[in-house]
Amino acid sequence: MDLKNSKPRRVAFYTVGCRLNQAETAVLTDRFRCLGFQPVKFGEMTDVLVVNTCSVTEGAETDCRRVVRQVLRKSPNAFVAITGCYAQTGAEALESIGGIDLVLGTQYKMQLPNYLAALSSTDKRVQPELLHTRKIDHENFTIEGTGDYATTRANLKLQDGCQFMCSFCLIPFARGRERSRRADDAVREAYALAERGHRELVLTGVNLGQYRDAGVDLLTLLQRLESIPGIDRIRISSIEPTTIPDRLLDYMAASNKLCRFLHVPLQSGDDKILKAMNRRYTVREYAEFIEQANRKIPGLCIGTDVMVGFPGEGEQQFANTQSIINALPVSYLHVFSFSNRPGTAATKLPNPVPPHIIKQRSQELAKLSQRKRFAFYQQYVGQSVAVLFESRHAAGLWTGFTDQYIKVGVQSSDDLSNEIREVTISGVTDGLALAHLSAGMSQSDELLQARPLLMTSESV
Ligand code: SF4
Incomplete structure (x- = not known):
């Protein structure tokens, strides 16, 4: 396709995975629009397809193949660019999928709109082009553009990368070492989001509690964001239990804008499993933190992530997880099934859990989550x-x-x-x-x- 004769060029997005991926797609959408592209809904005819992938589960490659096939059936000449975590960790596998024109690793992800705008032609490639480095910059960063959201809630990306090296997790390989967004740049985007009518900001990052930019920590940045006219609510998305200082809890208890909401991953309620996962707390420490947060912040909603089927999780370990969740004031769970990700330390661990047991445990925890949520909601009847x-x-x-x-x-x-x-x-x-x-x-x-x-x- 000759770009000079085919304006405006349409671009469609398909996003898999976490809130951070959604935040990045939203900014990419805005950047493409500013560069003269016309964003269209996924499923409509398009000239460019961007797939922002995830590599948390084993299905990433299958998912990519399906999406690319689906789009090329309707738009056979669409230029297909794949980015996101799976483009970083599975670039070689992606190269072999027919119909893909460009694979962009993490280092280049946010430059995609400029890269495509600069191409003289987005004719389909015989071989996909690969823009990928194993090394990912870990300096603090800025983000060009403002997230494009249809909802009143808008994600605001503050942080990327992680080096906690939990043994089941590919994110340190997919997104690199931890780094924080320049505070001024985050505030600039927050003002722009408020001007677009967004009343709630959801702060996102891989390991948000590790946010630091030249002496500005998460709480200091929060205080700056709270002063922005038009922003009525700020919500912290998932945050690691060991990274939440007491003063953040005190601030949440007193603030009119910071939502009484914490999503704090537990992963397992058994110390032996937590150790094998390379998590940085014991069950007791986690429980003490949750109880303290619940005491300090009346009405606090506490969500958590739990992983079932980690190697070595026997009946007793699973029972320990159920028991601690039952005992704690947790309002809901996100349940994940362990998935063996090549390159992570957990792949070498003995005693895998059979898939049918993983499924059964996952279903049991899903029911527990329903009961917990129901009980949390029920307290507010009549209020x-x-x-x-x-x-x-x-x-x-x-x-x-x-x-x-x-x-x-x-x-x-x-x-x-x-x-x-x-x-x-x-x-x-x-x-x-x-x-x-x-x-x-x-x-x-x-x-x-x-x-x-x-x-x-x-x-x-
Ligand atoms: S804290 Fe652990 S699970 Fe979370 S992103 Fe970092 S390595 Fe992965």
Whole structure:
């Protein structure tokens, strides 16, 4: 395709994986737009496809093949660029997938729009071009552009990389050593996001608690972000348990803008497994932290990640995990199945857990998570809470979240999009708290009786 004769060039994105990948795709979208491309929805005809991959699970390669085939059926001449964690860790495997034109490792990911804009032609390649280095810069960084989001919540990337070297995790290889975004640059993007009407910022990073830029730590940066007009809520996404200082908890307890929300990965409730995972805490230390956070911050929502099927996880170890989660004030779990990732230390460990046991344990923890979430939501029945509304569903139900990430549904003919409203919770069903606007006009009690709602809360 000759770029000079085919403007505007359309670009579609397919993003797999974590919130950080979503944040990066959002900034890439903005950069492409600024450079004269027209972003289109995935599934529409396109001239360029960008796949932002993940390598956390074994399915990354299969997923890539499927997406590339799917897009090329509809847009046979689309130029296909693959980036993200799997482009870093599985570049050779990707090179062999037919239809791919460009593979960009982590070092080059955010330069993709400039690179494509500078090409005189995005004709399909016979052989994919590979832009990849094993070494990834770990200096502090800036990000050109502002995330492009359709939602009221916008991710703000503050940090990348990790060197904790948990034995199951490929991220240190996929994203490199830890590094922090320049504080001024993060604040600049936050102002731009506020100007675009985003009222909630979700701070993201691989290991957010390690944020440091020339004497600015996460708490200091948070205080700067809180002062931005138009930003009503700031949410910290997943953060490692050993990286949260007491003063951050105190600040969360006192702040009107910092959401009462912590997602703190546990991974296992057994000390032997935690040690083999190379995690940096014992079960007791984790439990003491969670109890302290819960004491300091009334109404705090605590989520956690748990991994099942790590090598050596017998019945007793799994029972220990269930037991500590039952005992702690955890509000929900994200359950991950151990997946043997070549290149990680865990691949060498003995006593693998059979897949059918992993599946069974995963299902058990998923049920435990449902019970925990239900119990957390249930405490608020009859109470008034503030909800930032996001979207209206086909059934006419507006949904949004409280600062504690309780998903709330309200039947209303008002346009509640991007509005913060007081509601009274009247019941709980399937990961959703049903409520009515505190001014009245509720049909939500009827809804609670009348139909099962199959919405689930999304992850932070
Ligand atoms: S803390 Fe552990 S699990 Fe999290 S990104 Fe770093 S190495 Fe991976």
